[in-house]
Amino acid sequence: MRLIFLAFLVPQKYFPAFVNSKTSSAMVINQNTSKLILGITVIILLILFIVKKYVTHLKDKLYSNYQQLLRANQELAVAKENLQINYNELLDKQSALITSEERYRLAVETANDGLWDWDLQENKCYISERWKERLSLPESAIVNHYEVWLGQMHPEDEARVRQLVKDYLEGKTDKYYIEYRLRDAFDNYIWTLSIGKLIKDQFGNNLRMVGSHTDITERKEYEEKIYKMAYYDGLTNIPNRSYMIEKLDRAINLSIELNVKGALFFLDLDNFKQINDTLGHDFGDQLLKTVSDRLISCIGSDFIMARLGGDEFVILKEIITSKSEVEETAQRIIHLFQNKWIVEENEMFVTVSMGSTIFPDDGKSVRKILKNADTAMYCAKDAGKNAYNVFDETMLETVLVRKEMEMDLRKAIECHEFKLFYQPYFKANTREIAGIEALIRWFHPQKGLISPTEFIPIAEETGLITGIGEWILREACRQNEEWQKKGYQKIAVAVNISTLQISHNSPQLLKGILSESGLEAKWLQIEITESEVMEIVEENILILNQIRESGIKILLDDFGTGYSSLSYLKKLPLDMVKIDRSFILDIERQEKEIVITEDIISIAHKLNLEVIAEGVETQEQVDYLLNHECDFLQGFFFIEPLCAEEMEGLLKNNLSL
Ligand code: C2E
Ligand code: CA
Ligand code: CA
Numbered sequence: 001m002r003l004i005f006l007a008f009l010v011p012q013k014y015f016p017a018f019v020n021s022k023t024s025s026a027m028v029i030n031q032n033t034s035k036l037i038l039g040i041t042v043i044i045l046l047i048l049f050i051v052k053k054y055v056t057h058l059k060d061k062l063y064s065n066y067q068q069l070l071r072a073n074q075e076l077a078v079a080k081e082n083l084q085i086n087y088n089e090l091l092d093k094q095s096a097l098i099t100s101e102e103r104y105r106l107a108v109e110t111a112n113d114g115l116w117d118w119d120l121q122e123n124k125c126y127i128s129e130r131w132k133e134r135l136s137l138p139e140s141a142i143v144n145h146y147e148v149w150l151g152q153m154h155p156e157d158e159a160r161v162r163q164l165v166k167d168y169l170e171g172k173t174d175k176y177y178i179e180y181r182l183r184d185a186f187d188n189y190i191w192t193l194s195i196g197k198l199i200k201d202q203f204g205n206n207l208r209m210v211g212s213h214t215d216i217t218e219r220k221e222y223e224e225k226i227y228k229m230a231y232y233d234g235l236t237n238i239p240n241r242s243y244m245i246e247k248l249d250r251a252i253n254l255s256i257e258l259n260v261k262g263a264l265f266f267l268d269l270d271n272f273k274q275i276n277d278t279l280g281h282d283f284g285d286q287l288l289k290t291v292s293d294r295l296i297s298c299i300g301s302d303f304i305m306a307r308l309g310g311d312e313f314v315i316l317k318e319i320i321t322s323k324s325e326v327e328e329t330a331q332r333i334i335h336l337f338q339n340k341w342i343v344e345e346n347e348m349f350v351t352v353s354m355g356s357t358i359f360p361d362d363g364k365s366v367r368k369i370l371k372n373a374d375t376a377m378y379c380a381k382d383a384g385k386n387a388y389n390v391f392d393e394t395m396l397e398t399v400l401v402r403k404e405m406e407m408d409l410r411k412a413i414e415c416h417e418f419k420l421f422y423q424p425y426f427k428a429n430t431r432e433i434a435g436i437e438a439l440i441r442w443f444h445p446q447k448g449l450i451s452p453t454e455f456i457p458i459a460e461e462t463g464l465i466t467g468i469g470e471w472i473l474r475e476a477c478r479q480n481e482e483w484q485k486k487g488y489q490k491i492a493v494a495v496n497i498s499t500l501q502i503s504h505n506s507p508q509l510l511k512g513i514l515s516e517s518g519l520e521a522k523w524l525q526i527e528i529t530e531s532e533v534m535e536i537v538e539e540n541i542l543i544l545n546q547i548r549e550s551g552i553k554i555l556l557d558d559f560g561t562g563y564s565s566l567s568y569l570k571k572l573p574l575d576m577v578k579i580d581r582s583f584i585l586d587i588e589r590q591e592k593e594i595v596i597t598e599d600i601i602s603i604a605h606k607l608n609l610e611v612i613a614e615g616v617e618t619q620e621q622v623d624y625l626l627n628h629e630c631d632f633l634q635g636f637f638f639i640e641p642l643c644a645e646e647m648e649g650l651l652k653n654n655l656s657l
Pocket of ligand 3: 614
């Protein structure tokens, strides 16, 4: 249609044959026809050109459309792929959601969690059934009210919980995470972890709190076990050193801050090592438990007591009102140990040495205060059994000297610094030598001669007495055998034995020493001290019996100063008693003592025991003792202890004085 229309628009000059049709000849007609054909051809060509152009244009357009379509198609494919991926992810998420929801449901159902919802406006607190079940409480037991719920709380936790809740609600803390104990229907406490969140309205007012309850009893018990292990002594169940150090540190700081005073007592059992060795460790453990229990009930709840280890106990009074309060407490404790104890059917005397110190006067650090109390105790030990000392600075020097002595003592045997001296005792009527007592002397390379009264107690405390005691026995037996071999008159040697040396091994050890030296058992005597042997009388009697059965004679030293009653004296396997020097000293002075000395002699005789009087210094004493039929006499009146050479000289020349 457009082609036809274009043809009519062609101007007239291109078609002259049509314009002059009336005047034309045949030739003209032919010319015109040719022109016409040419014109038509041109037109057709033009039309064809235009058509071609148009078709090309159309084709281009079509191609571009096709390209666009192709691109769109590709994009669509990519989009489809992405869609598929998203879809797959969605599927995954959905299944994960289902799994986690399932898990959460399971968790809530199976765990101890309970839920709570506290309406702060109405002050009503909804607690989920699960939690009421956990506390074995019937639905009706707890009204959904905050205060009622608090009523289930442990009294020790209530104030703390109230404060924490208040702080959270007032915005002072940003987390609500509280642990406390709730009482169940059987009056057991359930440790509960409460976690919650505050919900506010659009104006910022507190609306409600929601949260959960979790039973953490098991965890708490576990924590407590760990705490106990760290801060309590496994044997006695009382606090240990770590606990005491923390409490003492706090108490010292508090005393400085508040300008008050506190006191620390240091206790150490006397002869515990020996008890342990003789009666066994199980018995030792039992004794420590008994001591701990009795001390606790003696001091009461105002004090904190800990076992530092071994047989050492420490008692802390955080605040004292006066020094007399410290004295009074010490006396109470000492009194506790004055009477005989029965531990696992064993009757015994248990005693302690005790020291005290006051803080912050005597020191401001845990180390110093512990050391002071220990030092005071150490000096009390020196003073004898069941003694008590209050710390003063001069004690530090004493302790230093003792420590030094302890170190020197350790080397003394190897360095041959010990020597035995011998003091004879005589038959009272004939004044013949009846025996000799071996007495140790320490010749210190720097300090010179040191008395046994100075170093024997230290050797006993440190356990060094075992080695030293063995050396004394060996040397005394060897020396006596040597003298006997030389042909001097045979006499017995009496060796002082510390009770710490008496153990189940003693009979065997003594036999060994005798056979090693070649000395016959009847020429060995052992001197034991009454007060010491009575501490663990039953067990010692067994051992002493074995010793005596082997032929060794047993002599009770310092007789009259100990605790022994006649019934015990009867039980002890003895051959002789040695009346303590204090009674001999007083013979001429006090009527009362004279009577006692008389009594001692006659009691001993009634028990078929021979009697030695030690420390005889005067003629009056000799006369008195002779009059009262004392069997043997020993003392400076006759002769002082002699070194081995002097003793040999005496043996050689004269056997009576
Ligand atoms: P003890 O067993 O009662 O010994 C008697 C002490 O009195 C001895 O002192 C002796 O020298 C002293 N003495 C003797 N006669 C008289 C006297 O007439 N007047 C005075 N004032 N004193 C007299 P020593 O040797 O210094 O011994 C003191 C304590 O040391 C002994 O008392 C004993 O308990 C202990 N001891 C001495 N040697 C040994 C030993 O070898 N082993 C053990 N375990 N302890 C010993
Ligand atoms: Ca003696
Ligand atoms: Ca004595």
